[in-house]
Amino acid sequence: MKSGSQLEKVLTGGHFAVTGECGPPRNANPDIVRQKAAHLRGMVDSVNVTDNQTAVVRMSSLAGCLILMQEGLEPNLQMVVRDRNRIAIQSDILGAYALGVRNMLCLSGDHQKFGDHPSSKNVFDLDSMQLIQTVKKMRDDGKFINDQEIEFPPKMFIGAAANPFADPAEFRAVRLGKKVAAGVDFVQTQCIYNLDRFEKFMQQVRDMGIDEKVYILGGVTPMKSVGMANYMKNLVPGMDVPEEVINRMKGVGKKDQAKEGIAIAVETIQRLKEMKGIAGVHVMAIEWEERVPEIVEMAGLLPRPQV
Amino acid sequence: MVVAERKPLNELLEMVQPYKKILVAGCKGCVTVCNAGGKKEVEILASELRIARKKEGQEPDVKEITLERQCDPEYMDQLTEVIKDRDAVLSIACSVGPQYIAGRFDDKVVFPGLNTTFIGGSLEHGVFAEFCQACGACGIHNFGGLCPIARCSKSLLNGPCGGSSKGKCEISKEVDCVWQLIYDRLNRLGQMDRLTRVIPCKDWTTSRDGGPRKTIREDLKL
Structure with missing residues (x-):
């Protein structure tokens, strides 16, 4: 075991993993995290806690992780390199481990131009690839970036993101391969709506043998409405929402759109379960955590394995 | 200039x-x-x-x-x-x-x-663009001769990120994704192997991060 996290045990045990996501609130109220935790408890193996996603100020990911642990859930600390230099990054990794965090997701982070503080200065001392290298070096070599020894090293299960739908399309699998070379253990993909295109990506991944070296979790986000589908299609960079998905959402009455969105998510999970090289799903129900239980139930993912 | x-x-x-x-x-x-x-x-x-x-x-x-x-x-x-x-x-x-x-x-x-x-140059009459951030340790040959530090919105050395779409950067359709340009150029140069190497953390001491900089040319001093 690299970290001994629940997520690691599920994946190495050959089980189809399910991870969830929790966006901390834009305030200091811990109860909001606790409410989200209540919806996800027993439904997923580990819960990502986002790190100021879309560059909007929120309760810190590490604080969110700690609250989840107090609620009996296993967190996955998301960390972006946008807001921290290598000093702060390594310090936060030490602190997270000391508090009991065992999974990390290494990200570059949305540019602050999109967020609520566009006048801020960004950091980008490291990029996401170098963050992976850093966490691995701390864990496996017991050393900081500067090669100084860490007496009591943090042992994290290392995650990263992959977007199969960004450009250049033919480079996406190669870049995933780079993340594997950098030391990543598991990968969570961007939300998948175009399964045919995702299948092509996975074919390339398998041809390169990458799926043998890393656990790939397919990203699934249920859509609440046609409005959300159009927003994802047109305004979220690197997102591929095919016309037929939009039409399917449009094809049902307004009050049934949420149900249809969940049906699409469940079907996506079922296809992912059959896909070679896919080790699990990452269910990102954005501000919709209360619907996660029915999604995982309908997708036949319950009960979660006790490992 | x-x-x-x-x-x-x-x-x-x-x-x-x-x-x-x-x-x-x-x-x-x-x-x-x-x-x-x-x-x-x-x-x-x-x-x-x-x-x-x-x-x-x-x-x-x-x-x-x-x-x-x-x-x-x-x-x-x-x-x-x-x-x-x-x-x-x-x-x-x-x-x-x-x-x-x-x-x-x-x-x-x-x-x-x-x-x-x-620090940049003109693209056409009246249009100027940024090309250099004066990091003090030029390595653009690793990137097909293009600088990702100055020209990638996130200064990624292992790009492109997931926000690269149709040759443009996620921050604006007016901004080229330099990593798409790097990709295309390395492809033309037959140097795609460069894209599979993980570029490690950069030493920023030669950049502004090392404090205000000074260059001393002993050969020119009077």
């Missing part, structure tokens, strides 16, 4: 408002090339100031000068006479210029007339 653009007239008028005798100082270096602070721009700005003062019912007293360069001590001498009776200097060099004037003429108030924007 150093690219700069002039501040809006209202901002400049507000800056020099308390001062009667003004000197507008241009520079024949980079800012002449990027049409922001050369002799012609000095004339235009001086005229604008005079008109504005007349409108306010004041007799304008604005002098003009354009130095060979404002980033060289020897050319500062050209200011010695003309600056004597001036209350304030409005320099339209890059921000090095007003700093040189401030350093040399202790008793003179100096204002920057330009916003110094970046």
